[in-house]
Amino acid sequence: MKKFGLFLAGGIAAIVLMSQLGPMVGLVISLAILYFAFKKFVKTDSTGSKVLWAVVGALALFASASNVPAILGVVAAYVLYVVIKNWKKDKQEKVVESSDPFTNFEKQWAELNK
Structure with a gap:
């Protein structure tokens, strides 16, 4: 269920991001012009x-x-x-937990002692 929520939030965020690419580019360009105008204003x-x-x-x-x-x-x-980041973190936790040889050894040792 957590993966579905992450997928839904990521999909909505991707759609909003794609719809705002134009204004984002315009903002970056206008802020760059503002920065250079300020630098020239101070130097002259x-x-x-x-x-x-x-x-x-x-x-x-x-x-x-x-x-x-x-x-x-x-x-x-x-x-x-x-x-x-959270999607990858879930995958990494599962891989790290199952690939630890000492954890697997302790689980097998406990099974043998039963």
């Missing part, structure tokens, strides 16, 4: 250049604000990561 000395980079930064800030639904995609990517 002339007033005209400062005004130009401030306008570019403001436009990039508005573009990033319009891509707020991309945060939903980031949350979906995290949920998908957690689901995959």
